[in-house]
Amino acid sequence: MKDLAYLNKFLWKYRWHMLPGILFVIISNIFGVLPAQVIRIAFNLVTDNIGTYHLFNGFERQGIIYNIFGSSLMLFGFLVLALALLRGMFLFFMRQTLILMSRHIEFDLKNEIYAHYQLLSLAFYRRHNTGDLMNRVTEDVSRARMYLGPGIMYTINTVVLFVMVIYAMISVNLRLAIFSIIPIPILVTSIYYVNSIINHRSEKIQQRLSSLSSFVQENFSGIRVIRSYVREGFVQDSFAAESEGYKTQSMSLVQVQALFYPLMLLLIGISNIIIIYVGGVEVMKGNVTPGNVAEFVVYLNQLMFPVISLGWVTSLIQRAAASQKRINEFLHTKPEIVSVNNYYRKLKGQIVFDNVSFTYPDTGIQALKNVSFTAEPGQMVAIIGRTGSGKSTIANLIMRMYDTTGGGISLDNVPLTLQNLENYRSQIGFVPQEVFLFSDTIANNIAFSADVLDMPRVEQAAKDAAVYHNIIEFEKGFETMIGERGITLSGGQKQRVSIARAIVKQPQILIFDDCLSAVDTRTEEEILNNLGNIMHGKTSIIIAHRISTIKNADKILVMDHGEIVEQGTHDSLMELKGNYFELYEKQLLEEAESEQ
Numbered sequence: 001m002k003d004l005a006y007l008n009k010f011l012w013k014y015r016w017h018m019l020p021g022i023l024f025v026i027i028s029n030i031f032g033v034l035p036a037q038v039i040r041i042a043f044n045l046v047t048d049n050i051g052t053y054h055l056f057n058g059f060e061r062q063g064i065i066y067n068i069f070g071s072s073l074m075l076f077g078f079l080v081l082a083l084a085l086l087r088g089m090f091l092f093f094m095r096q097t098l099i100l101m102s103r104h105i106e107f108d109l110k111n112e113i114y115a116h117y118q119l120l121s122l123a124f125y126r127r128h129n130t131g132d133l134m135n136r137v138t139e140d141v142s143r144a145r146m147y148l149g150p151g152i153m154y155t156i157n158t159v160v161l162f163v164m165v166i167y168a169m170i171s172v173n174l175r176l177a178i179f180s181i182i183p184i185p186i187l188v189t190s191i192y193y194v195n196s197i198i199n200h201r202s203e204k205i206q207q208r209l210s211s212l213s214s215f216v217q218e219n220f221s222g223i224r225v226i227r228s229y230v231r232e233g234f235v236q237d238s239f240a241a242e243s244e245g246y247k248t249q250s251m252s253l254v255q256v257q258a259l260f261y262p263l264m265l266l267l268i269g270i271s272n273i274i275i276i277y278v279g280g281v282e283v284m285k286g287n288v289t290p291g292n293v294a295e296f297v298v299y300l301n302q303l304m305f306p307v308i309s310l311g312w313v314t315s316l317i318q319r320a321a322a323s324q325k326r327i328n329e330f331l332h333t334k335p336e337i338v339s340v341n342n343y344y345r346k347l348k349g350q351i352v353f354d355n356v357s358f359t360y361p362d363t364g365i366q367a368l369k370n371v372s373f374t375a376e377p378g379q380m381v382a383i384i385g386r387t388g389s390g391k392s393t394i395a396n397l398i399m400r401m402y403d404t405t406g407g408g409i410s411l412d413n414v415p416l417t418l419q420n421l422e423n424y425r426s427q428i429g430f431v432p433q434e435v436f437l438f439s440d441t442i443a444n445n446i447a448f449s450a451d452v453l454d455m456p457r458v459e460q461a462a463k464d465a466a467v468y469h470n471i472i473e474f475e476k477g478f479e480t481m482i483g484e485r486g487i488t489l490s491g492g493q494k495q496r497v498s499i500a501r502a503i504v505k506q507p508q509i510l511i512f513d514d515c516l517s518a519v520d521t522r523t524e525e526e527i528l529n530n531l532g533n534i535m536h537g538k539t540s541i542i543i544a545h546r547i548s549t550i551k552n553a554d555k556i557l558v559m560d561h562g563e564i565v566e567q568g569t570h571d572s573l574m575e576l577k578g579n580y581f582e583l584y585e586k587q588l589l590e591e592a593e594s595e596q
């Protein structure tokens with residue numbers, strides 16, 4: 001329950017929704033209780049005067065009495081109707097304030113969680129799967145809302161109605177009041193118990209549904225692999241097995257639900273019988289009037305809904321507390337990478353790695369060991385090496401996606417940890433190894449880093465990335481949608497669009513993480529030539545597998561098992577006749593073989 005205390009700040013923020021809401025609950029309940037008293041008076045009027053009416057049997061006066069009788073009853077009827085209307089009106093106001101408040105808080109909470117997500121490091125995203133992250137913003141927040149809206153509303157309603165009805169009951173007859181209240185705890189406990197079973201089973205259904213959706217999503221994404229390996233039948237069977245699990249869980253829920261409503265009606269029915277029986281005995285003893293019994297029956301039935309909601313609300317609050325605990329877990333996770341100052345400055349682009357070591361936090365894999373190198377402004381530094389040798393890790397560390405575990409990185413003689421992150425990253429153009437494009441137009445994808453779309457710059461960036469001609473060949477040119485709702489770009493086109501996205505920023509430092517792998521050598525040369533002009537006086541870090549990509553670099557770092565094993569220019573490395581030379585020879589041989 002203490003987890004829900006986190007939401008109190010929102011209740012305070014929206015107090016001017018909550019306070020009138022509580023007032024409306026009280027007023028609507030007053031109009032809810034009053035009809036029972038009107039019914040009692042009407043009932044007593046009938047029982048008291050029916051004798052007089054019969055006394056005038058055969059006399060003209062009987063008609064007059066009938067008329068008075070009828071119009072009085074009609075008046076009572078209208079009164080009950082008017083009270084019901086007033087109650088309805090205040091119920092409307094109650095929902096308009098309290099439920100509305102819960103929707104406002106849901107909105108705020110979602111935004112707060114999302115904003116916090118954006119601050120968390122890459123390591124956090126690796127620890128938690130996407131489904132879990134999404135669930136906390138959607139499912140868990142809506143459960144917390146159920147506590148804030150219906151939970152609070154029905155609790156206040158129940159308390160107010162209980163106090164009013166029980167006070168009214170006791171003031172009429174204590175014995176009858178006690179008999180009316182006795183079944184209530186049994187009703188609350190059994191509803192709570194059945195509700196817990198329903199929730200437990202619903203939860204299992206939810207899990208089944210999530211795994212069913214993940215299964216379907218994955219198979220739709222991998223449809224090409226399924227088709228080419230002719231695994232449709234196998235996938236169909238696996239889907240049927242997943243669905244079977246979902247069906248079984250749903251059926252077990254239906255069983256309990258089917259039991260729930262008859263059980264409720266039975267308990268309500270039994271309570272009514274007890275009241276009528278005990279009430280009848282009291283009437284015979286002369287302690288209460290028949291009108292009082294009718295009044296009690298109305299009270300009892302009025303109490304039933306709050307009683308039912310009490311069991312429901314209890315389990316709802318429990319679920320909300322569990323959800324809020326999960327939300328708090330994330331909200332209290334401290335971002336590992338923090339920007340320490342607001343010091344904005346323009347980068348020159350000198351990058352110094354001083355004895356940098358790095359071990360990935362979750363896997364414990366040491367990806368870099370004592371790496372030292374300097375990239376001067378205006379230089380193109382290339383990194384080459386076997387797969388898994390730590391090249392992308394260097395790019396990740398320059399981007400400060402992680403902090404080093406040994407040694408230090410500095411930019412223009414200022415440690416990276418003392419740079420303002422936003423200012424720093426905004427001056428770097430980074431093209432990751434796994435290209436990611438949004439389901440949006442090509443123009444918006446290229447102009448992603450800018451708040452306003454500057455078409456001439458976007459077009460120039462596309463030209464520099466050698467993708468302009470491909471784009472204008474599409475029917476809608478730069479307005480072509482890509483991704484789920486649009487066309488599919490080829491691997492090389494995607495890489496070049498993401499290169500355009502990096503250079504449109506006119507960055508001071510450019511990092512290419514193996515993003516020319518799907519581009520042919522001629523186009524690659526064109527892009528590198530363009531880069532020479534764009535990055536004049538600025539720093540470029542190019543990670544590649546092909547020597548042809550990097551042989552003109554000012555400095556080449558050769559990586560192996562997380563270490564720099566050789567560094568120098570193409571010519572000096574060739575002279576060394578070490579790893580680089582070996583790699584060059586091998587690639588020459590491969591090229592010659594592929595040409596044959």
Ligand SMILES: Nc1ncnc2c1ncn2[C@@H]1O[C@H](COP(=O)(O)OP(=O)(O)OP(=O)(O)O)[C@@H](O)[C@H]1O
Pocket residue numbers: 126360362363365366367385386387388389390391392393394433514
């Ligand atoms: N996010 C991560 N979490 C844990 N371990 C990682 C992570 N990324 C990479 N590694 C590990 O760190 C080592 C270096 O990986 P890195 O991606 O830097 O290599 P690379 O030289 O870029 O390889 P490639 O040329 O195949 O892209 C590998 O052993 C890899 O398994």
